[in-house]
Amino acid sequence: xxxxxxxxxxxxxxxxxxxxxxxxxxxxxxxxxxxxxxxxxxxxxxxxxxxxxxxxxxxxxxxxxxxxxxxxxxxxxxxxxxxxxxxxxxxxxxxxxxxxxxxxxxxxxxxxxxxxxxxxxxxxxxxxxxxxxxxxxxxxxxxxxxxxxxxxxxxxxxxxxxxxxxxxxxxxxxxxxxxxxxxxxxxxxxxxxxxxxxxxxxxxxxxxxxxxxxxxxxxxxxxxxxxxxxxxxxxxxxxxxxxxxxxxxxxxxxxxxxxxxxxxxxxxxxxxxxxxxxxxxxxxxxxxxxxxxxxxxxxxxxxxxxxxxxxxxxxxxxxxxxxxxxxxx
Amino acid sequence: xxxxxxxxxxxxxxxxxxxxxxxxxxxxxxxxxxxxxxxxxxxxxxxxxxxxxxxxxxxxxxxxxxxxxxxxxxxxxxxxxxxxxxxxxxxxxxxxxxxxxxxxxxxxxxxxxxxxxxxxxxxxxxxxxxxxxxxxxxxxxxxxxxxxxxxxxxxxxxxxxxxxxxxxxxxxxxxxxxxxxxxxxxxxxxxxxxxxxxxxxxxxxxxxxxxxxxxxxxxxxxxxxxxxxxxxxxxxxxxxxxxxxxxxxxxxxxxxxxxxxxxxxxxxxxxxxx
Numbered sequence: 001x002x003x004x005x006x007x008x009x010x011x012x013x014x015x016x017x018x019x020x021x022x023x024x025x026x027x028x029x030x031x032x033x034x035x036x037x038x039x040x041x042x043x044x045x046x047x048x049x050x051x052x053x054x055x056x057x058x059x060x061x062x063x064x065x066x067x068x069x070x071x072x073x074x075x076x077x078x079x080x081x082x083x084x085x086x087x088x089x090x091x092x093x094x095x096x097x098x099x100x101x102x103x104x105x106x107x108x109x110x111x112x113x114x115x116x117x118x119x120x121x122x123x124x125x126x127x128x129x130x131x132x133x134x135x136x137x138x139x140x141x142x143x144x145x146x147x148x149x150x151x152x153x154x155x156x157x158x159x160x161x162x163x164x165x166x167x168x169x170x171x172x173x174x175x176x177x178x179x180x181x182x183x184x185x186x187x188x189x190x191x192x193x194x195x196x197x198x199x200x201x202x203x204x205x206x207x208x209x210x211x212x213x214x215x216x217x218x219x220x221x222x223x224x225x226x227x228x229x230x231x232x233x234x235x236x237x238x239x240x241x242x243x244x245x246x247x248x249x250x251x252x253x254x255x256x257x258x259x260x261x262x263x264x265x266x267x268x269x270x271x272x273x274x275x276x277x278x279x280x281x282x283x284x285x286x287x288x289x290x291x292x293x294x295x296x297x298x299x300x301x302x303x304x305x306x307x308x309x310x311x312x313x314x315x316x317x318x319x320x321x322x323x324x325x326x327x328x329x
Numbered sequence: 330x331x332x333x334x335x336x337x338x339x340x341x342x343x344x345x346x347x348x349x350x351x352x353x354x355x356x357x358x359x360x361x362x363x364x365x366x367x368x369x370x371x372x373x374x375x376x377x378x379x380x381x382x383x384x385x386x387x388x389x390x391x392x393x394x395x396x397x398x399x400x401x402x403x404x405x406x407x408x409x410x411x412x413x414x415x416x417x418x419x420x421x422x423x424x425x426x427x428x429x430x431x432x433x434x435x436x437x438x439x440x441x442x443x444x445x446x447x448x449x450x451x452x453x454x455x456x457x458x459x460x461x462x463x464x465x466x467x468x469x470x471x472x473x474x475x476x477x478x479x480x481x482x483x484x485x486x487x488x489x490x491x492x493x494x495x496x497x498x499x500x501x502x503x504x505x506x507x508x509x510x511x512x513x514x515x516x517x518x519x520x521x522x523x524x525x526x527x528x529x530x531x532x533x534x535x536x537x538x539x540x541x542x543x544x545x546x547x548x549x550x551x552x553x554x555x556x557x558x559x560x561x562x563x564x565x566x567x568x569x570x571x572x573x574x575x576x577x578x579x580x581x582x583x584x585x586x587x588x589x590x591x592x593x594x595x596x597x598x599x600x601x602x603x
Contacts, residue, residue: 069337103585104336104570245574248337248567252379254421256337261573269575271565272383272405275538277578277603291577298580 001142002160004169005178011156014172016041023076025061027054027083027121036061036081047082049151050124050190052139057241057310058088059095062112063260069108069248070255079116082149085308086141087132089120091241093144093302098244117168120145122159124190126197129309131322133198135208137306140191150187157183205322206329208303212293214328220282226324227285229317230264236311236319237262237288242296242304263287289321336570339376339421340365342397346416350482354447355412356388356400361422366394369458370429370451370561370589374569375399376421377414381407384426384566386588388450390457397422400450400482426569427588430455430533430559432462438529439468443544445516445536449473449482451561452535456490463495470523471498474516474540478502478509499523516540517547527552535561542602545592555593562588562601 006014015024024039026047034048035055061081099109122140123130132139141148146165150157157178160166169175178184206214237243238260245268247261261268264284270276278284296304312320342365346358367373369391376382383405389398403412414420432455440459444452452471459469471490475481481500490498499519501512512519516536532553534544541560548558564576564583571585579598581587595601 070335098572101571104572106572107333107335244572246568247573247575248382250376250379250381254339254341254376254378256339256382258337261575263574263577269565269577271563272408273537273563275563275603277600283600287577290579291574295577295580 002166003157003178003184004160004175005155005157005183006172006175008151008154008156010174012044014174015039015044015047018080019044022078022080024080024082026081027051036083049083049121049149049156051121052123052125052127052130053085053087053308054083055239055310057239057308058084058092058118059241059244061116062092062095062099062109063244063246066257066259067108068251068255069258073108073111075111075115079112080119081116082119083121084118084141084145085123086120086137086139086145087130087306087308088241089118089141089145090132090137090303090306091308092118094242094296094300094304095244097300097302117147117164118145119165120148120161122148122150122187122191123194125194126201127309128201129312129320129322130198130307131202131205131309132307133195134202134205135303135305135307138191139194139198150190152183152186155183157187202322204326204329206325208293208297208305210329211325212297214325215289215293218286218324218328222324222328223282223286226319227282229319230281230285231317232264232266232281232284233316234262234264235314235316237264239310239314241306241308241310242292243288263291337423337568339374339382339423341419342422344414344416344418344420345396347414350400351480353480354400354402354482356398357411357414357420359397359399359420359422360395361397364394365397365422365425367391367397367425368429369432369454371425371427372566372569372584372588373397373399373422373424373426374566375401375411376423377407377410378419378421380410382421382423382567383407384569384584386451386454386561387425388453390461391454392457392461400447400453402447424569426566427584428586430458430589432458435459435531436462436465437467438531439470439526440466441523441525441530441532441548442469442471443516443520443532443534443536443540443548444471444473445540445544446475446480447482448536448540448561452533453483453486455533456486456496460493460496463493466495467526467529469496470525471496472501472516472519472523473499474501474503474514474519474536476503478506497523515543517544520547520551525551531557531559533559533561538563538602549592555596556591558592560590560592560595562590562595564588
């Protein structure tokens with residue numbers, strides 16, 4: 001892969017200039033941890049690199065919680081999103097399969113994808129529930145993002161992934177090709193160290209395929225036990241980078257508002273006649289696991305769980321899906 | 330579908346007539362403002378302005394393209410509003426969506442159709458489509474059940490069908506009244522009296538979930554194989570596009586992969602009758 005580098009202060013200056021013509025979101029520290037924020041020139045210095053991971057998943061930039069999908073959308077400034085961990089980059093692949101489907105292409109999603117440049121951030125270190133590696137994903141991007149970014153000493157280094165990423169970086173004259181073997185080997189060392197941390201933290205966690213088998217074979221008692229603390233709040237689905245179920249709400253003038261929904265909410269599958277396959281809590285709970293690890297893999301190439309661990313962090317019932325999988329591994 | 334088409338935007342259709350079929354069921358005759366056609370068994374998302382949208386399979390012939398008929402039972406919030414609509418107003422249509430009946434694969438065969446309640450709506454469309462190709466079919470047998478004679482929709486349809494060469498139509502009610510001239514008993518009881526060449530036949534089942542379940546069991550008992558049975562599934566098909574997730578049944582999006590499935594495709598999927 002090709003790399004380019006730029007001095008950190010020059011990158012910050014470039015971003016300051018770009019913020020006039022682009023909408024820039026980046027991962028920053030805040031009072032609650034870290035998350036994406038809209039960057040004004042004064043905020044650029046706050047951007048954090050290589051530290052997993054923003055509280056919000058990337059899907060929020062492409063699938064707003066609520067949007068009118070019948071009125072024409074005004075095009076905005078092109079967007080740059082900086083600091084996307086690879087778990088989220090991989091998550092967007094499933095969204096692309098669903099929303100850029102050749103038969104039914106969602107023009108709202110597509111326009112947002114087209115006008116956005118994705119700059120992934122290599123993860124150096126892990127958070128408590130990170131488990132991307134267990135599902136075959138590296139903690140750094142080599143595909144699907146446009147660029148990957150690494151902050152090493154005083155340098156900002158870019159791994160060039162797509163043509164769009166290459167065009168972007170070529171327009172910044174102070175970014176120059178990098179082939180310094182010492183720097184590249186330092187990056188590789190960080191990758192290996194992170195992978196080692198992930199392996200240790202997730203020792204015994206089954207891989208994706210085995211997880212699918214565990215989920216498909218799990219008995220009612222398992223679902224009853226693990227769903228007993230579930231309050232159907234839907235936080236797991238809301239925070240998940242790949243959960244994208246929605247509801248269409250009718251407004252006067254035959255307008256429609258698309259609002260994110262979740263299979264964890266009661267009534268999700270209820271039909272007018274009253275039948276509801278997901279009436280019972282444990283069935284709704286099981287449904288999400290079946291969807292992620294058994295059904296979606298039958299239908300799509302991209303995986304429906306990328307191991308970000310946000311559902312574990314968000315659960316107010318302190319349900320840890322990985323404990324379930326480990327119990328039966 | 331063109332790449333720049335907005336998949337969420339309905340086309341408007343003028344409501345030209347409302348026909349009362351039974352105390353709870355009405356047929357809505359619609360003239361779409363834009364070109365519109367469908368294949369039998371496919372469904373549309375029909376909306377009441379500002380109120381809501383629900384999936385229905387048209388009950389009219391797929392070969393009639395200037396108007397569209399949709400037969401709707403008053404069941405919930407949206408259908409109650411629909412039942413209050415008067416001719417002259419407008420409704421919204423998205424679609425058609427999904428996989429309908431594979432009529433061409435029925436050629437050279439006998440087609441047994443088991444229907445119940447409002448399930449006769451999509452079946453009527455299928456019957457029109459089969460009538461259109463009757464020269465290529467061996468026989469069409471309709472067995473239809475409703476709760477009471479007043480719930481039996483499309484009453485003139487049965488006399489008409491029995492006059493068409495190769496067509497036989499039977500009806501039954503759970504509970505008869507003095508004027509009823511058909512059979513009494515649940516829909517599956519009609520299957521005991523018909524003559525059908527099972528090996529060279531397909532069976533189509535459409536109706537309320539409980540009837541679909543016991544109808545399918547009975548048809549399997551008769552000797553039909555799983556791939557000879559076609560089921561029209563009913564789920565909460567909200568977007569119709571295979572995206573919103575509400576109609577997922579196992580790995581299938583009923584709206585996109587169905588709503589017509591063979592029993593073979595679904596037999597290992599849990600909760601299909603719920």
